[in-house]
Each structure stands twice: as structure tokens, then as C-alpha cells.
Amino acid sequence: MKFLSFFxxxxxxxxxxxxxxxxxxxxAEMKNISKEISEINxxxxxxxxxxxxxxxxxxxxxxxxxxxxxxxxxxxxxxxLKEN
Amino acid sequence: MFKxxxxxxxxxxxxxxxxxxxxxxxxxxxxxxxxxxxxKSIRFSKKSNLIFFxxxxxxxxxxxxxxxxxxxxxxxxxxxxxxxxxxxxGKILDRNNEIIATSIDTNDLYVDIKKSLxxxxxxxxxxxxxxxxxxxxxxxxxxxxxxSLVKKDISPTELNKLKSVGDPAIKLHxxxxxxxxxxxxxxxxxxxxxxxxxxxxxxxMNKELVEGxxxxxxxxxxxxxIVREELYKSLIEYRAxxxxxxxxxxxxxxxxxxxxxxxxxPNYPKSILPKTENNLNTEARYEMGSxxxxxxxxxxxxxxxxxxxxxxxxxxxxxITNEKHILDDxxxxxxxxxxxxxxxxxxxxxxxxxxxxxxxxQKLFFKKVGLTENLNITGLKVVSNKLPINWESHSxxxxxxxxxxxxxxxxxxxxxxxxNGGFKIQPSxxxxxxxxxxVKVFSSKTSKRxxxxxxxxxxxxxxxxxxxxxxxxxxKTGTSKKVEKGNYSEEKKITSFIGVFPANSPEFLxxxxxxxxxxxxxxxKETTGxxxxxxxxxxxxxxxxxxxxxxxxxxx
Numbered sequence: 001m002k003f004l005s006f007f008x009x010x011x012x013x014x015x016x017x018x019x020x021x022x023x024x025x026x027x028a029e030m031k032n033i034s035k036e037i038s039e040i041n042x043x044x045x046x047x048x049x050x051x052x053x054x055x056x057x058x059x060x061x062x063x064x065x066x067x068x069x070x071x072x073x074x075x076x077x078x079x080x081l082k083e084n
Numbered sequence: 085m086f087k088x089x090x091x092x093x094x095x096x097x098x099x100x101x102x103x104x105x106x107x108x109x110x111x112x113x114x115x116x117x118x119x120x121x122x123x124k125s126i127r128f129s130k131k132s133n134l135i136f137f138x139x140x141x142x143x144x145x146x147x148x149x150x151x152x153x154x155x156x157x158x159x160x161x162x163x164x165x166x167x168x169x170x171x172x173x174g175k176i177l178d179r180n181n182e183i184i185a186t187s188i189d190t191n192d193l194y195v196d197i198k199k200s201l202x203x204x205x206x207x208x209x210x211x212x213x214x215x216x217x218x219x220x221x222x223x224x225x226x227x228x229x230x231x232s233l234v235k236k237d238i239s240p241t242e243l244n245k246l247k248s249v250g251d252p253a254i255k256l257h258x259x260x261x262x263x264x265x266x267x268x269x270x271x272x273x274x275x276x277x278x279x280x281x282x283x284x285x286x287x288x289m290n291k292e293l294v295e296g297x298x299x300x301x302x303x304x305x306x307x308x309x310i311v312r313e314e315l316y317k318s319l320i321e322y323r324a325x326x327x328x329x330x331x332x333x334x335x336x337x338x339x340x341x342x343x344x345x346x347x348x349x350p351n352y353p354k355s356i357l358p359k360t361e362n363n364l365n366t367e368a369r370y371e372m373g374s375x376x377x378x379x380x381x382x383x384x385x386x387x388x389x390x391x392x393x394x395x396x397x398x399x400x401x402x403x404i405t406n407e408k409h410i411l412d413d414x415x416x417x418x419x420x421x422x423x424x425x426x427x428x429x430x431x432x433x434x435x436x437x438x439x440x441x442x443x444x445x446q447k448l449f450f451k452k453v454g455l456t457e458n459l460n461i462t463g464l465k466v467v468s469n470k471l472p473i474n475w476e477s478h479s480x481x482x483x484x485x486x487x488x489x490x491x492x493x494x495x496x497x498x499x500x501x502x503x504n505g506g507f508k509i510q511p512s513x514x515x516x517x518x519x520x521x522x523v524k525v526f527s528s529k530t531s532k533r534x535x536x537x538x539x540x541x542x543x544x545x546x547x548x549x550x551x552x553x554x555x556x557x558x559x560k561t562g563t564s565k566k567v568e569k570g571n572y573s574e575e576k577k578i579t580s581f582i583g584v585f586p587a588n589s590p591e592f593l594x595x596x597x598x599x600x601x602x603x604x605x606x607x608x609k610e611t612t613g614x615x616x617x618x619x620x621x622x623x624x625x626x627x628x629x630x631x632x633x634x635x636x637x638x639x640x
Binding site: 074 | 144305
């Protein structure tokens with residue numbers, strides 16, 4: 001009986017410590033993943049900000065003037081389309 | 085040799101522990117007493133073992149529970165972990181999710197002089213990299229021999245140069261910086277946020293932004309840019325002191341664009357001047373002039389007064405007070421019908437219409453449209469309208485737009501009710517917080533007749549230059565003299581145009597105002613709303629209508 005008790009206690013403690021370690025490990029992994037995600041998110045944010053900077057209307061107008069010379073669609077153009 | 089009951093125990097060896105036990109006494113031959121005692125002892129042992137076993141189980145369960153409890157006590161919430169790491173100030177976005185304001189990671193540069201390998205060399209490097217800093221600044225830092233801040237938010241180029249220096253004294257601290265990718269476009273609406281300063285939406289919505297919540301506005305970058313661009317061109321052309329414009333949905337109250345010039349670049353707070361800081365649409369008040377006359381027409385239509393069939397003689401002018409005599413010099417006709425009063429923008433006609441109602445009805449009407457109340461718009465600071473202390477003595481002046489100062493947003497809100505079928509609206513700048521409570525303040529009939537009248541003003545009257553090819557426009561011009569040293573100035577004027585499109589069933593309103601324009605498109609002596617604000621309105625609407633009109637507005 002004493003042996004059984006000793007065995008059971010040891011067994012329980014080992015199991016619990018294992019679970020605990022597993023959980024701690026998973027938790028750490030989750031934190032790492034979260035950190036990675038947030039780092040990626042920050043990079044995305046930075047890229048989005050860069051895109052916003054480089055595609056702001058003044059820059060687009062400048063590119064248009066230099067390379068394409070597109071003209072804005074006006075209300076009168078829409079009427080012409082409908083007529084056609 | 086021991087013999088018992090015919091069984092030979094010759095080879096049986098008694099247990100040594102029993103033999104060595106002091107408690108065992110062999111008193112009787114058959115060992116009965118001993119057996120009884122042993123049985124008792126075994127029973128006791130069994131019981132105690134069972135209790136011990138149960139205690140052990142309980143203990144191990146207790147330990148298990150505690151270990152696991154320690155583990156699971158902290159609820160693992162990945163988003164909470166994530167938030168802890170990356171909690172940034174929320175972004176401000178336009179209605180199509182274009183970034184207006186966001187926070188980025190930057191570095192602050194510190195130097196720990198004591199750790200420097202070669203102070204002179206480091207000082208020279210830093211002076212070269214940061215040319216804008218004076219040499220005295222570096223002298224002071226290096227003489228102190230302390231841990232000192234050199235520059236906040238260093239640029240990527242500066243960072244690369246610093247890395248090439250390779251001195252242990254260089255310390256970089258991570259920090260956040262608020263940036264505004266659209267530069268000036270939304271400056272007077274959004275304001276700015278630095279370590280020291282905070283203004284406008286950045287300030288008014290700070291509570292939500294610091295929690296990391298993104299703020300989606302009703303404004304549209306494309307429309308805002310067009311409005312700002314056209315307004316800026318006109319501001320230069322007319323040599324005006326300031327200008328403002330608003331584009332709003334007259335049914336929902338959503339503000340698509342709000343521009344106030346001059347403006348500033350929020351990325352460079354040091355360049356902000358006091359005159360560029362205010363959002364004139366909400367933080368300034370003006371005597372609006374003739375744009376207010378349209379409320380007289382609404383008053384007549386709503387009461388179905390017979391005066392709308394009268395004719396008005398304006399040939400002799402009108403004596404309002406002993407000192408004030410008004411004339412309508414700009415009108416050739418001397419007898420006007422009701423519509424002509426508004427189409428030609430007659431001050432005398434407006435006063436005569438008011439006379440038939442009296443000041444009390446006028447005041448009640450202004451209350452009904454919300455011009456006497458304070459307007460609250462989430463995210464914006466709105467100044468209250470300046471009403472006359474004695475309404476009665478000012479009512480005739482009010483009939484043609486003097487005597488009370490209104491914030492442009494307040495005029496736009498009231499005007500929307502006139503054209504949208506008679507519903508009172510609440511302007512909104514934050515998306516998904518639109519007040520959909522519908523309160524009807526006018527009949528649909530009144531609204532329809534107002535729309536017909538303002539269309540006539542644009543087709544035949546003072547607002548001709550507001551016309552847009554392919555679009556029905558309705559609107560009212562406004563010109564008022566500014567008060568200078570207690571008197572109305574003949575030179576300094578406020579010119580404006582408030583218009584809606586399409587005029588047969590208005591959906592969008594555009595308001596344009598210039599403060600002290602010196603020139604006009606017609607090169608005429610007289611600078612009016614008709615030759616300054618109306619053409620600018622036309623240029624704006626020509627460009628924004630293909631974007632804003634529902635059929636073409638797929639990105640909503």
C-alpha cells in the first residue's frame with residue numbers, strides 16, 4: 001500500500017509537472033508567435049504608411065503630369081458617355 | 085522441536101520482527117492471545133494505511149490542482165498578449181480606409197559620453213550627421229559627460245550613418261512617432277499629435293485612439309484633395325485672406341470634405357502659424373449676408389402666406405433705422421415679384437417680406453431650423469452662433485444676413501433641412517456614428533419649392549457662375565461687409581455660395597466662402613459671392629460629382 005501511495009504521488013507529480021512544462025512551453029511558443037505576428041504587423045503598417053506617403057494625391061498628380069497627362073473625368077464627360 | 089495439533093512446525097521459522105518485538109509475549113501455549121492481538125494490529129494497519137492512502141491522494145490532488153491552477157490562472161488570451169506588445173495609437177482613416185494619421189516606430193538618439201572611445205571623433209561625426217544642430221549644442225553635451233538626448237525621431241538615413249560610426253556611446257531608444265502621410269490635406273480637421281501638442285480630432289478623440297481603436301471618418305481623400313486644390317487656386321486668384329469649403333450629404337449629414345485655408349503640415353509642427361491653425365468651418369463665425377435670405381422664402385412657403393403673390397417696389401430704398409437707409413443698386417428692375425427678391429438678391433425685398441411676419445415668427449423659425457442652438461459634432465469643436473441680444477431691433481438686418489454671426493457648419497446644417505425634404509440633420513464626421521433619428525421640421529412641399537427657387541437663382545440670378553454642365557444645380561450667393569473698428573467696411577467682404585446638386589432632389593451640398601477676396605473672375609469692381617465663390621463651387625462640383633454621385637461611388 002505504501003509503495004502504491006508513493007508510486008501514485010510520484011506519478012501524479014510527474015504528470016502534473018509534465019503538463020505544467022508543456023503548457024509553459026506552449027505559452028512561450030504562443031508568445032513568440034504573437035511577437036512574430038506583431039512584428040509582421042508592424043512591418044505591414046510601415047509598408048502601408050510608405051504606400052500612403054508615396055501615393056498621396058500630390059505625388060500622383062506629379063507622376064501624371066510627368067508621364068501620363070491623364071485628365072480628370074468631369075460630369076460633362078459622363079453625360080457624353082450616356083449620349084453615346 | 086515444537087508440536088501442535090498434529091502439525092509439524094519443524095521447518096517453520098518465526099518472523100524475526102515478531103521475535104524481536106518487545107511487545108510479543110508468549111503466555112499461552114496455543115498463541116491465541118497473540119493471534120488476536122495480531123489481528124487487531126493488522127486491522128488497525130489496514131485502516132491507517134487506507135487513511136494514509138486517502139491523505140496521499142488528497143495531497144497529490146491538491147498539489148496537482150495547485151500546479152495546474154498556477155498554469156491556467158492566467159487566461160491565455162493571444163490577443164491580450166498581442167495587444168500588450170503592439171498597443172499603438174489608433175489610426176485615423178478616411179471612408180475608403182486611406183491612412184490619414186498613423187504611428188510608426190522610430191529611434192531617439194542618446195549619447196553616453198563616458199563610454200565613448202574617442203570623444204572628439206564622435207563629436208565631429210555627430211556634427212556632420214546632424215548639420216541642423218549648432219556646434220555649441222554638441223560642445224555642451226560633450227562637456228557635461230552625461231547621458232544626453234541628441235535627437236528624437238531620427239530618420240533612416242541618419243540611423244544608417246550612425247551605425248557606421250560604431251561608437252559604444254551611441255544609444256538608440258525605440259520610440260513612436262505620429263505621422264500624417266497626406267500632409268496638409270486634412271490638417272485643419274485632424275490636427276496633430278506630438279509629445280507636447282495635441283489638437284482637433286487627435287485631441288477630441290484621444291480616449292479612443294490611445295486604446296488602439298482606429299477611427300474611420302466620413303471624409304473621402306479624393307474629394308478632400310479636389311476641394312482643397314480648387315479652393316487653394318481660387319484663394320491665390322482672388323487674393324483672399326482665408327477660404328473654406330464643405331461637402332456634405334444633405335440627407336445623412338455625412339461630411340465628405342471639410343477644408344479650411346490657410347492650412348499647415350502636421351508633420352512639421354514648428355511651422356504652424358496661429359492664422360493657419362483654425363478650422364474656420366467650425367471655429368469661426370461670420371455674418372453670412374444674402375445666403376440667409378433663403379430662410380425668408382422658406383418661412384413664406386411654410387406658412388403659405390399670400391405675400392408670395394405680391395410685388396415689391398425697391399425704387400426708393402428702405403429706411404431701416406434713422407441712420408440706416410438701404411438701396412438695391414445692383415438690381416436694374418424696380419418692381420420685383422417674390423421669386424425676383426431671391427433671384428436678384430434684394431435686401432429691400434427681404435426686409436419687406438420680414439415685415440409681414442414680424443421678429444417673433446422669424447426668431448421661432450430660426451429656432452426651428454436649429455440656428456439658435458449649439459451644434460455638437462463628435463470629434464469637432466464647434467463655436468456657438470452669436471445671436472443679437474435684442475432680436476427685435478435686429479430682425480430686419482437678419483432678414484438679409486446681418487446682425488447675427490453663424491459658424492459655416494451651422495448654416496450648412498440649417499440649409500440642409502430646407503432642401504432635403506424638411507428633415508433636421510446632425511452632421512457627422514465619424515463613420516458609423518450617424519444619427520439616423522429623423523425629425524421633420526418642414527413640409528416636403530416647402531422643401532420642393534425651395535429647391536425650385538434655388539435652381540432658378542443659379543439659372544437666371546446671382547448664382548449663374550455656379551452652373552455645372554450636365555448637372556442641375558441650386559444655390560444661393562452671399563456677400564457681406566466685414567466689421568472694422570465698429571463700422572462695416574466697404575473694402576473688406578465675406579463672399580460665399582451655398583449650393584446643392586442635383587437640384588431636383590438634392591443629395592449633396594457644397595459651401596464655399598472667401599474671407600476678404602481682393603479680385604474676382606469677372607474682373608469687376610464689386611467682389612461678390614456670385615463672382616468669387618460661385619465659380620469655385622462650379623469647379624469643385626464639376627470634378628467631385630462623378631466620384632460622389634451614387635452610381636459612380638462604388639467604393640462606399
